[in-house]
Amino acid sequence: MTQTTYRDALLQALLDAMDADETVILMGEEVGLYGGAYGVTKGMLDRFGANRVIDTPISEPAIVGAAIGAAMTGLRPVAEIMYVDFAGMVMDQLANQAAKSRYMFGGQIGVPMVLRTQGGTGRSAAAQHSQSLEAWMMHTPGLRLCMPGTVSDAYHLLRDAMRQPDPVVFIEHKGLYTMKGEIGDVPDAPWGQPAIRRRGGDLTIASYSRMLQETLTAAEALAPEIETEVVDLRCLNPLDDGPLMDSVRRTGRCLIVTEAVTTCSVASEIAARVSEQCFDWLEEPPLRLGGEDIPIPVSPALERASIPDARLIEDVARWLVAREAPSWAA
């Protein structure tokens, strides 16, 4: 099978969906002529024309609002918000309109749209272009949320997202666009379910998006002394936590690794669920390992230090399983 990039896997998903269904449209800032701020939609304007690949003014609230109206009336829009940090601009349309229309209107009017965006650190883009705001989306019933952490998921989750009858927030990671991998013939797990990325009996680590890759690197380094089970949460809202709980009940230990600010994060929610559902099986409390509770600083050194990496994941894992205290905890 041929290698491709996360970026090209996303492009392929959009191309395949637009070829298969003429109601699919793209809209957003720079999606057409420019080819997407990170190059994902390159060439799509030429191929599908300006009625289906719509360059918009810099008007994030109305981009999402227009996508909602198009979805209500029969199209399948994929709206793009260039950075998830701009969620502050669009939360009314997202949380009060897209998420609640089906419910408020008694099931009559669904909003089958995808909001593509990207987040995360790694490019010294500073405090307003580097955040991980998935908890905002997970905190909103009615939204679906997925965050691909592999090349194959970039393709399959986006295809699946575009088939959903409900609004899906699809958050890519700016640090993964050049990652190489293969697109599997079938998805690694069904839509909405976690994927077990590595089997192990000593410790369960739950993660998603770019931190999944850091976690897999750490797991490799920990073996063979510590065998880590790595659960890729992939689809965060609604969250199917069954496979994760099964895993924690086998291993008795759970570490949750994310890039987002830790307080009130996805990791906090997972830790709470593990505590509730696995109390009698736990050898240690579920631990959260996330971004520091600070805005993202621009300096590469500070930015790197503000979020977990494979080395830190390794440290915490050794502590959890083997009681080896890391140097910084001495």
Next chain:
Amino acid sequence: MTFANDAPLARYRTMRRIRTFEERVGELFLKGESAGSMLHLSIGEEAVVGLTDHMAEGDTFTTHHRGHGIFLARGADPMRMLAEIAGREAGYCRGKGGSMHIADRGLGHLGANAIVGGGIPHVVGAGITARNTGTRVVSVAFFGDGGMGQGILYEAMNMAALWKLPVVFCCINNQYGMGTRVDRSAGRQDFPARAEAFGLRAARADGSDVEAVHDAAQAIVEGARDGQPGFMEIDAYRFHGHARMDKSPYRTPEEEEEGRARDPLATARTSLADDTLLDTIDAEAEAEMDTAMKTAIAATPPASDTMFQDVYDPSTPAPRPQRARLADVLEERA
């Protein structure tokens, strides 16, 4: 008796039905049968019928929180509206939305909205759908003068003009955003000029005269159908308070008297000049709304387990009730 043109009479009938309906909404509250007191009456704004009369089957629209009259003008069943306002299962939204979130996909109502300006951009999307699918559907966003303060309106008007979409922005200026009169919220009150600045065709009409609204709206709605998006301001007066509990202490009795004299129903009666016929129409409206209210009050509230329905598409699992989750935890700990 018949008129050479029955349309003005039909518009009077619709306006009367709206007013009587709104009066019944007030009574519903007084009887303790409404779901809450977030009830925003459109009495004084009935001349919107002059615009809705240019809309056709298949046209779509969104409204603000004061949208009962607009929906009735587009063919709503008053019983299902009152049932919704009362939080009953028989309501348009099965008791999930209420007064501020009534919608009906079949009649083109894409949703009333309780966020000021929230529904405005949806008509831009509906316009894209119309353009891409080659229909002649027009989509109209209805909002108040309060909506003129929201940035998303200007984003949406710009997009509509940029893409030449079949869209109309209709501002029903009732002079008040809650308790703030429009001269305390707008630096310049020429709203059509704002729309024209974006490239929309714009007009303003006297909201005390439904025929004037009808005349002015024709070019706006038909222009939109042909790809020239439009803006319409209907200059009206909000006869009552912001919501049911508001006694409008921020305005003087003199102002209210003057404002209520700008009554589109009174204007139409004078012009139609057939009291016997008009009285019959009024009586029919009373009877219709009485029956609707009686039926709505008698309707049953939704069963409590329906609260978990329609968060997501019914083909996917509904959210799990909290009690079930906690019961699982307790059982395992037992």
